[in-house]
Amino acid sequence: MNPVFNQPINIDFPNGISLTIKREDLIHPFVSGNKFRKLKYNLLQAKAENKKTLLTFGGAFSNHIAAVAYAGNEQGLKTIGIIRGDELFDKIEENPTLKFAQENGMQLEFISREEYRLKNEDSFIEKLKEKYGDFYLVPEGGTNELAVKGCEEILTAEDAVFNYVCCAAGTGGTISGLINSALPNQKILGFPALKGDFLNDEIRIFAKKDNWNLISDYHFGGYGKINLELIEFINAFFDENKVPLDPIYTGKMVFGVIDLIHKNYFPAHSKILLIHTGGLQGIQGMNLKLKQKKLPILKIDD
Ligand SMILES: *Cc1c(COP(=O)(O)O)cnc(C)c1O
Numbered sequence: 001m002n003p004v005f006n007q008p009i010n011i012d013f014p015n016g017i018s019l020t021i022k023r024e025d026l027i028h029p030f031v032s033g034n035k036f037r038k039l040k041y042n043l044l045q046a047k048a049e050n051k052k053t054l055l056t057f058g059g060a061f062s063n064h065i066a067a068v069a070y071a072g073n074e075q076g077l078k079t080i081g082i083i084r085g086d087e088l089f090d091k092i093e094e095n096p097t098l099k100f101a102q103e104n105g106m107q108l109e110f111i112s113r114e115e116y117r118l119k120n121e122d123s124f125i126e127k128l129k130e131k132y133g134d135f136y137l138v139p140e141g142g143t144n145e146l147a148v149k150g151c152e153e154i155l156t157a158e159d160a161v162f163n164y165v166c167c168a169a170g171t172g173g174t175i176s177g178l179i180n181s182a183l184p185n186q187k188i189l190g191f192p193a194l195k196g197d198f199l200n201d202e203i204r205i206f207a208k209k210d211n212w213n214l215i216s217d218y219h220f221g222g223y224g225k226i227n228l229e230l231i232e233f234i235n236a237f238f239d240e241n242k243v244p245l246d247p248i249y250t251g252k253m254v255f256g257v258i259d260l261i262h263k264n265y266f267p268a269h270s271k272i273l274l275i276h277t278g279g280l281q282g283i284q285g286m287n288l289k290l291k292q293k294k295l296p297i298l299k300i301d302d
Pocket of ligand 1: 033034035063064141144145168169170171172174175246248249277278279280
């Protein structure tokens, strides 16, 4: 694990508000940010149970799929990725995430979207065991008790100075860890990358306090959807702060926080900590889509 640091963002807000970003994206080049945190105790558990194989689920651009493939390979575990969308089976070469996963030894299995919806059902998991043999199951997005435990390690003693902690939310595992480890004076704000309000219930399964809120106005039309305004925001943020943001999660969250500052959502002199949860591996795949649509591409580095 590479060291993580808090980087001040030098934007002058009129009301004394300060922004700082926790560079969890730098934890690891491939198992970045929250996926590293979420896998940590699950990998230990898989080993403790003497499992030889990890099986998990994800979409074609999933940071989680890339992370499991790499981490499994590194730990000497076989990995199986059940991928949403059976039309993708012959598209591995054109998809940087799937290609990376395969190069790291992941066995990719493509299933239809209908079948994919069964992923949490016991009978479906049993069928997978008959087909692939015994495995350690890592849920979609990696969220379970042990993942939340890993995410409780994101905030440290030096973060006590912040009164708001903001993060992007997918399955809600990361925000649950932040909620559990936050101090009483800290408020946690989650920015869902998906439409719909199933997340509140998910978070309540893992989170033990009510010091949090979800802000659902910044999903930009839903998971993986992006527009010119967001691309331009991410590229300008990179130019000004030298912090690359991913277009699926952290770009939308940081856009949302800055927009809310301008709308006076936060009290004057708030100290806001943004959690950079990583996800930069997805930029390459997104840029291929943007080129097809003749939109500007996202900057990864200078
Ligand atoms: C997966 C992911 C998230 C969402 O995390 P959850 O724990 O599923 O809410 C946020 N940011 C990035 C970069 C991710 O890859």
